[in-house]
Amino acid sequence: MTNYDLIIIGAGPAGLTAAIYASRAKLRVLVIDKSTAGGQVKTTHQVANFPGFVEPIPGYKLAQNMYKQAQLYGTEFKLISNIKELYLTPKEKWVTLTSGEKFEAPFFILATGRSPRLLNLPGEKELAGNGISYCATCDGDFYKGKDIFVIGGGNSAMEESLLLLQLVNSITVIHQFDELQAEKITAEKVTSNPKATFMYSHEPRKFEAVGDKIAVEIENLKTHEHVTLERDGVFIFVGMIPNNELIKGTDVKLNKYGYISINEQTMETNIPGVYAAGDIRDKFQWQITTAVSDGTIAALNIIKHR
Amino acid sequence: MVKSRSLNARRDLVKVDGCANFLHIYPSEVFNKMNYPTLDTNLHHITSSSELEEMIANNEKVVVVCGRMGPMCVPVYGIMELLESEHPDIKFNDFLFDHPEAAIIRNLPEVRRFRGLPFTIYYRNGKVVKATSSIQEPGDVKAIINEVFA
Known part of the structure; x- marks a missing residue:
């Protein structure tokens, strides 16, 4: 067992900001x-809206800078490390890794963030990177002049569609609702193309490779009729989900959507000494700047109360 | 000898405007005048097909991540950077996907159906033993390494 003053689960902007503040305070x-x-x-x-950078900064570069900054002040890291067990009570808090290592601290910050939602349909995982994609900027090139499906009707789906429309021959958008959920200005740019x-x-129900094409079985949600259509590729943009698998095994209170409920003044959860910060906590604005703010508030409260 | 410079170092000369447009910004003839930029990672940068051939001929276990500085590629470079210290017997490398000589990777039969960056190629004794497309989870990369380099 190794003891720390503070253990942070998650190395995104919230976790790294908290690490910078706490390490500078000699925790x-x-x-x-x-x-x-x-x-x-x-x-x-x-990233074009993070204050202090006049020119947009590549996201990976901003992440590297935050990581280096935390390292500079003495933060220790266990990266690409899977957690086996997380134990959080008012009196005792520890975590074990699958490597067998165990770490204890009086304070924890949960900053596990969110991940893109998968459809979890048959064929999706097998065809990821081979006809199914989640990133237009990354994989759009492979579909120049081709016909593709876009699944989703929210902001990310429409913004990525705008980029794809510059490259592909056609886009067929599959959306579960009667209208797009994206901001009108973005949605209209796509609908008018x-x-x-x-x-x-x-809604899609199944993906299958047929030669160089992807066959998608699609259900009409009103008539429940199924139809199978082929395209050269499929791009999926169906929102985000909280990374709460680990937290579900503890007594930390989650709201009905799976995000951690906290005291907005302190970022503390229902368990004294356990804080949450960033996209995993119950909030309305998921931004780098709000994650940084959460990390700061959590760290300063821990520094004050240790 | 071909000189390598990082993409960041080239930003004063060429606007990098999203990886989907990368091919338009860096066509082969431009590359040739640019002294072959390399990816902004801490991995060893492969800069020619002959260098890759030499690498896999002289080393039993070789990994090459062939991509761009895009959202799906960056995490894979990061995973390889962290695994490098744990596996001194494996040579971890990157190769800029749009480099003309990266055709040695782009034309591999194992990647014929790939449509997601990065292409990650695992070589053992000079032969491709595994190839993956697009972003990978750290656990998946570790499992592949344990499987193909055991």
Whole structure:
């Protein structure tokens, strides 16, 4: 068992900001993440609204800077490390990794963030990267002049569709509702493009490779009829889900959507000494700046009360 | 000898405007005049097909992540950077996908159906033993390494 003053689960902007503040206050801090440092920021192409950067900064670069800054002040890291057990009570708090290591601290910050939602349909995982994609900027090139499906009707789906429309021959948008949920200004740019057609009130049910094409079985949600259509590729943008699997096994209170309920003044959860920060906590604005704010508030409260 | 410079170092000369447009910004003839930029990672950068051939001929276990500085690629480079210290017997490398000589990767039969970056190729004794497309979870990469390099 190794003891720390503070253990942070999650190395995104919230976790790294808390680490910077706490390490500068001379707390012994450990940050654990199942992936590399940076959270969703590292997979963001360009960040143009983070104060202090006049020119947009690549997301991975901003993430690297935060990581280096935390390291500089003495934060210790356990990256690409899977947690086996998380034990959080008012009196005792510890975490074990699948490697067998065990770490204890009087304070924890949960900053596990969110992840893109998968459809979890047959064929989805098998065809990811081979006809199914989640990133237009990354994989759009492979579909130049091709016909594709876009699944989703929210902001991210329409913003990515705008980019794809510059490359592909046609887009067929499959959306579960009668109208798009995206902001009107973005949605109208897509709906007014002659290359885009829409299947409203439809949902995909299955993906299958047929030669070089992807066959998608689609259900009409009103008539329940199924139809199978082929395209060259499928792009899926259906929102985000909280990374709460680990937290569900503890007594930390979650709201009905799976986000952690906290005291907005302190970021403390229902368990004394356990805080939450960033996209995993109950909030309305999921931004890098709000994550940084959460991390700051949590760390300062811990510094004050240790 | 071909000089390598990082993409960041080239930003004063060429606007990098989203990886989907990368091919338009860096066509082969431009690359040739640019002294072959490399990816902004801490991995060893492969900069020619002959270098890759030499690498896999002289090392039993080799991994090459062939991509861009895009959202799906960056996490994979990060995973490999962290695994590098745990596996000194494995040579971890990157190769810029749009480099003309990265055709040695782009034309592999194992990647013919791939439509997601990065292409990650695992070589053992000079042969491709595994190839993956798009972003991978750290656990998946570890499992592949344990499987193909055991």
